[in-house]
Amino acid sequence: MDTVVKATTGRAQGTRSSRRLRNEGQLPGVVYGQQKDPVPVAVTYTELRVALQGEAGMNTVFTLDVEGAQETVIVRDV
Numbered sequence: 001m002d003t004v005v006k007a008t009t010g011r012a013q014g015t016r017s018s019r020r021l022r023n024e025g026q027l028p029g030v031v032y033g034q035q036k037d038p039v040p041v042a043v044t045y046t047e048l049r050v051a052l053q054g055e056a057g058m059n060t061v062f063t064l065d066v067e068g069a070q071e072t073v074i075v076r077d078v
Contacts, residue, residue: 002062002063003050003051003060003062003063004062004063004064004065004070005043005044005047005048005051005062005063005064005065006043006044006047006064006065007029007031007041007042007043007064007065007066007067008041008042008066008067009039009040009041009066009067010040011028011040011041011042013028013040021042022045025044025045025046026042026043026044026045027042027043027044027045027048028040028041028042029041029042029043031064031066031071031073032076033071039066041064041066043064052075058075058078059074060074060075061073061074062074
């Protein structure tokens with residue numbers, strides 16, 4: 001079963017804005033790709049937690065829906 005986690009772009013970068021996102025139940029992140037520019041995103045904490053609860057844990061490969069564009073991702077660091 002492929003899990004889809006929705007992400008939004010256009011988040012402000014920095015410590016204060018990241019803290020505000022976390023207080024709202026969001027997690028800041030960055031999507032890196034081969035021959036692509038890094039894209040700062042925000043995901044809902046509960047959606048990401050559910051996606052990472054499988055047998056593979058942090059090594060789970062899942063789909064990230066970045067405002068309509070679907071990317072296959074793996075969590076690199078928390």
